[in-house]
Amino acid sequence: MTASRARRRHRLRVLAFMSPWLIGFALFFAYPLAATVYFSFYRYNLFQLTPIGLTNYRFLFHDPYAWQAIKNTMWLVIVMVPLRVLFGLGLAQLLTRIKRGGNLLRAVFYLPFLIPPVAATVAFVFVVNPGTGPINNLFAKVGIHLPDWFNDPTWTKPGLTLLALWGIGDVMIILLASLLDVPKSLYEAAAIDGANAWQQFRRITLPTISPVLMFSAVTGVIQTLQYFTQAMVAANASQGNADQAGTTTAPGYPDGASLTFPQTLYNEGFQQFNMGYACVLALVLFVVAMFFTLILLRQFHAFGDDD
Amino acid sequence: MSPRPWRLITALAITAAATACTAGNQTTTDSGPKAEAPQTIEVWHGWSAPHEVKAFEDAIAGFHKLHPNITVKLVKGQDDTKILNAIRSGTPPDVVSSFSTNNVGQFCSSGALQNLTPYLEKDKVNLSIFPKAVQDYTQYKGNRCTLPLLADDYALYSNKALMKGNPPPKTISELTALAKKLTVRNPDGTIKVAGFLPSVTYYEHVPEHIATTSFGGQYLNPQGRANFATDPAFTKYLQWEKSLLDWYGYDNVKKFVHSMGQEFEASNPFEKGKVAMGIDGEWRTKFMEEEAPKVQYDTSPVPVNDDRQNTYGGGFVTGTIIGIPRGAKHAQASWEFVKYLTTNTDALVTFANGLGNVPSTIPALASPNLKLPPQFKTFLDVFKNPNSTTIPSTINGGDFVVKFQSFVQDQWEPGKVPDLQKGLQGLDKKVNDSLQLAGG
Numbered sequence: 087m088t089a090s091r092a093r094r095r096h097r098l099r100v101l102a103f104m105s106p107w108l109i110g111f112a113l114f115f116a117y118p119l120a121a122t123v124y125f126s127f128y129r130y131n132l133f134q135l136t137p138i139g140l141t142n143y144r145f146l147f148h149d150p151y152a153w154q155a156i157k158n159t160m161w162l163v164i165v166m167v168p169l170r171v172l173f174g175l176g177l178a179q180l181l182t183r184i185k186r187g188g189n190l191l192r193a194v195f196y197l198p199f200l201i202p203p204v205a206a207t208v209a210f211v212f213v214v215n216p217g218t219g220p221i222n223n224l225f226a227k228v229g230i231h232l233p234d235w236f237n238d239p240t241w242t243k244p245g246l247t248l249l250a251l252w253g254i255g256d257v258m259i260i261l262l263a264s265l266l267d268v269p270k271s272l273y274e275a276a277a278i279d280g281a282n283a284w285q286q287f288r289r290i291t292l293p294t295i296s297p298v299l300m301f302s303a304v305t306g307v308i309q310t311l312q313y314f315t316q317a318m319v320a321a322n323a324s325q326g327n328a329d330q331a332g333t334t335t336a337p338g339y340p341d342g343a344s345l346t347f348p349q350t351l352y353n354e355g356f357q358q359f360n361m362g363y364a365c366v367l368a369l370v371l372f373v374v375a376m377f378f379t380l381i382l383l384r385q386f387h388a389f390g391d392d393d
Numbered sequence: 394m395s396p397r398p399w400r401l402i403t404a405l406a407i408t409a410a411a412t413a414c415t416a417g418n419q420t421t422t423d424s425g426p427k428a429e430a431p432q433t434i435e436v437w438h439g440w441s442a443p444h445e446v447k448a449f450e451d452a453i454a455g456f457h458k459l460h461p462n463i464t465v466k467l468v469k470g471q472d473d474t475k476i477l478n479a480i481r482s483g484t485p486p487d488v489v490s491s492f493s494t495n496n497v498g499q500f501c502s503s504g505a506l507q508n509l510t511p512y513l514e515k516d517k518v519n520l521s522i523f524p525k526a527v528q529d530y531t532q533y534k535g536n537r538c539t540l541p542l543l544a545d546d547y548a549l550y551s552n553k554a555l556m557k558g559n560p561p562p563k564t565i566s567e568l569t570a571l572a573k574k575l576t577v578r579n580p581d582g583t584i585k586v587a588g589f590l591p592s593v594t595y596y597e598h599v600p601e602h603i604a605t606t607s608f609g610g611q612y613l614n615p616q617g618r619a620n621f622a623t624d625p626a627f628t629k630y631l632q633w634e635k636s637l638l639d640w641y642g643y644d645n646v647k648k649f650v651h652s653m654g655q656e657f658e659a660s661n662p663f664e665k666g667k668v669a670m671g672i673d674g675e676w677r678t679k680f681m682e683e684e685a686p687k688v689q690y691d692t693s694p695v696p697v698n699d700d701r702q703n704t705y706g707g708g709f710v711t712g713t714i715i716g717i718p719r720g721a722k723h724a725q726a727s728w729e730f731v732k733y734l735t736t737n738t739d740a741l742v743t744f745a746n747g748l749g750n751v752p753s754t755i756p757a758l759a760s761p762n763l764k765l766p767p768q769f770k771t772f773l774d775v776f777k778n779p780n781s782t783t784i785p786s787t788i789n790g791g792d793f794v795v796k797f798q799s800f801v802q803d804q805w806e807p808g809k810v811p812d813l814q815k816g817l818q819g820l821d822k823k824v825n826d827s828l829q830l831a832g833g
Contacts, residue, residue: 129832131788132481133503136832145830150823216652237651239803324651325594336795341803356474358789359499360831 119372126365142366152367154342155350158243162313162346163378166247167306171299174257179287181258182265192262199255207319210249211236215324236324242343249316257302264298265291300382307378311371314348347371428725433464434487436730437471437479439713440748445469448747452740456733463726476718480505485718487727490542494530494711494783495791498833501533502788506716508536512728518736522754524776526710526783533786540735541753543744544712545674546781547602548771549696553689555586555669561693563705565607568670568696569637575669576641584641584649587662589670591637592646593801596656597673600797602709604630605782607697609704612793613785617833619793619824622817629698631805631813638806659684675772679749682766692771694778707780712753751776788833793824 101108126143129136146152181192198206213219216234225232235245272290281289292299321339337353338345351371355364426432440446446469453465468486473496479485489506500506513520520528523541531539551561555575562568572588579585593599604610610626613619621627638646653662657680662668664685672695681688694706715735717727734740741752742760749765751772752758758773775781784794800820803809810816 129830131499131503131831132477133505141830145826148826216648234647234651237647323655336799336802342799358792358827358831359503360789360827363830 122365122368122372125362126369128362130361130365131359132361138362142360142363145363146366146370151338151342151345151353152347152350154338155345155347158338158343158345159311159313159347161243162246163307163310165243166250167303167310169247170250170254170257170306171302173251174254174302175261175299177254177258178262178265179291181262192259195258196255198253201253203253203315204319206253207249207316208323210252211320211323214245236320236344237340239341239343242320242340246317246320246344249320257306260298260302261295264295268294300385304379304382307382308375311375311378312348313346314352317344317346318349320344423725425722425724426726428460428729429462430726431462432723432726433466434723434726434730435466435468436488436490437468437476437486438490439469439471439492441470445748448744451747452744453730453734454743455737455739456730459733460726460729463729465730477505480718480720483720485720487717487721487723488715488730489718490713490715491539492713493790494714494786495794497530497539497714498533498786498788499790500716501536501538501786504719506538507719507721507724508538509540509716509728509731510537512732513537516728516732518732522736522756524710524755524781525779526781527712527753530711530783530786531714533788539714539716540731542713542715542735543741543748543750544710544753544776545676546710546751546772546775547597547606547672547674547708548692548694548775549670550663550673550677551670551691551693552663552666552668553691555666556691561670561691562696563693564696564702565633565698569633572637572670573640582642583645586666587641587649587668589637590641590646590650590668591634592650592806593634593798594647594650594806595671596661598671599794600630600801601784601794602672603634603695604797605784606695606707606709607701608633609698609701612797613787617787618828619821621797621824622814622821627817628813631801633698634801635805643807663690664688675751675769676749678766678768678772681768690768692768694771694775704780706774707778707782708775710776710781710783712751787828789827789831792827796820796824796827 125135127137127139129138129141177195181188181195184191201209213221214232214235216222216232216237222232233241233245235241235248268291272294273286276286276290318337321337321344325339337349337357347367348371351364351367354360354367438449440449446467449467449469453467456463456465471489473491473493476485476489476491491500501508512518523531527541527544531537531541549561556571557575559571559575562571568589572591575586575588576584577586590598604627605612608626608630610630611620611624614623641649653660653667655661659665661680661684663671663673663677664681666688678692681690695708697705697707715731717724717731721727734744736754738752738754738757738760739762741754741757742762744750745752745757746762746764752760752763755777757763758777763769763773784791787793797820800816804816805813
């Protein structure tokens with residue numbers, strides 16, 4: 087009896103300590119998730135609720151815009167995320183080798199990340215504009231004609247990828263810190279054993295920083311699945327016309343090339359007032375993000391064996 | 394997972410749904426304090442630039458004299474999302490104004506904004522002071538939940554020097570011939586000066602400013618379904634648009650359009666003398682005054698297709714709207730404010746002068762106090778012309794316009810549509826599917 091009371095008291099104490107997190111979890115995760123599931127079975131325009139069963143789910147299978155957005159988002163996940171990690175790693179590796187002015191270069195490479203995404207995107211679209219952009223004009227002077235990045239459907243996603251590589255500061259700084267944490271003694275021992283630079287990188291650096299690489303990949307995938315601001319701003323800025331009363335712009339300019347999944351969700355929820363269908367899209371995004379995260383975590387053996 | 398957490402989740406979800414369904418209260422014309430009682434009303438609007446905010450304050454100066462008991466608190470820079478969220482949460486402002494006529498269908502059908510008809514009938518406001526197109530875009534299926542607060546309309550701007558003595562065209566065939574005659578090309582065939590760019594990617598040359606005005610296309614049939622494949626006007630518009638585009642060369646037009654500046658920058662090609670004729674809103678007169686004072690230009694109604702010459706003089710009309718949210722706490726004072734601002738000639742003229750917009754009632758158009766450039770007269774005439782058009786309200790905003798524009802820009806212009814009829818049928822299906830999903 088006494089033991090059981092003590093156990094109960096212990097449990098209550100644990101719960102009391104956990105309560106700030108539990109309350110946060112319930113309010114900001116469990117409740118919104120439950121509400122999203124609930125509204126997904128309704129036609130909901132923020133004012134009227136009409137039960138429509140699985141109609142919203144069925145519509146998803148025949149919605150050409152959602153499928154185009156899924157394809158674009160997958161393209162960005164498959165191309166942009168690995169490139170960001172590789173580029174960030176390469177840059178960080180180079181910075182570890184620079185003896186003089188290294189600190190200044192770190193700051194320089196980190197700076198673009200500090201620019202607010204809207205400003206950075208507008209500036210980037212401007213500098214690579216085929217008519218007025220200094221970069222495209224500079225290349226044109228030496229006979230190299232760069233693509234019409236954000237007005238040509240073929241080049242829009244590569245253009246967005248370039249923009250992402252320009253703002254690589256966050257990935258670079260994390261990888262740089264992890265590279266500097268690799269014990270020097272390991273490299274010295276390997277050098278004595280005759281290992282070359284590649285062998286040292288492959289056998290010492292990579293295994294040591296793999297948790298950080300995994301972190302970069304997982305956060306990169308989640309960020310890319312939620313990719314919204316840059317794609318939307320680039321589309322608006324490159325179109326040249328303003329979104330105002332009496333005029334309308336299609337999301338995903340040009341030809342849906344920059345239409346990402348969260349943009350479709352936003353468009354359905356806040357432009358067309360199909361909040362129920364937007365909830366279905368949000369659930370799909372949640373499930374896909376969970377799926378990718380679990381796959382990556384398994385891939386990097388983050389579970390299990392250590393303990 | 395044991396069943397208990399599911400019970401909790403279900404309970405939370407039901408609570409969420411219940412709170413969502415019951416937000417706000419329907420208000421009647423008699424609710425809240427009487428208009429004569431001392432009170433403060435909160436008015437949300439979208440303008441944010443200092444001169445715009447000042448124009449609004451100047452416009453309501455007369456209201457303060459008329460109703461000294463009502464204090465008006467203006468809140469600038471609001472948009473439809475914030476408005477909808479405030480109404481949904483049950484704590485709306487007393488009056489809201491929106492730049493988007495596209496959302497009138499949603500505002501009215503959902504009951505987010507109150508039906509103003511009882512107020513209008515009670516005070517015997519004569520709706521004929523508003524042009525027909527304006528009456529159309531402020532209501533949805535007979536529910537008039539908004540009134541117009543200034544307007545925008547569209548006309549043809551022509552650069553006098555580049556026109557080389559030619560008068561502005563009145564028909565599409567005249568426009569086409571003149572566009573070809575006035576175009577100047579570089580030695581490699583690219584465009585140096587464009588006569589008239591037909592592409593929908595050229596700023597205000599979007600389909601709603603040409604397809605309906607010039608060709609008479611009706612976006613929706615009487616059943617409220619997409620009409621693109623059925624109405625021959627759209628086929629005529631598209632075939633004309635593509636033939637002129639092909640005369641320039643699609644790549645040439647694309648290069649020309651994409652190498653220009655933004656619409657609202659001083660590098661706008663009409664302001665820079667690179668385009669002889671272009672369709673634009675009345676606000677461009679203000680831009681011309683400030684950014685290109687040396688450019689001599691004329692304005693005239695948008696040319697119409699040759700088989701519709703009797704409709705010449707009309708144009709596309711849209712504008713800002715104003716309404717009273719459901720749940721507004723001072724509904725009667727709010728109505729006095731809305732009535733004053735939307736029907737009082739002095740208020741509208743003061744506001745129009747401050748913003749360079751079209752005043753939204755017919756009496757205000759004739760006011761001698763309107764201080765606008767001479768080219769503005771065309772816009773005043775287009776506004777009251779009975780042939781002027783607007784887009785219909787639907788339950789899902791301007792989705793059909795967005796999808797049509799996307800079809801023209803991304804599929805039709807680059808030549809990706811081998812069978813136009815089939816392409817338009819596909820477009821109709823997409824529009825109808827979305828309408829159906831939204832409950833329309």
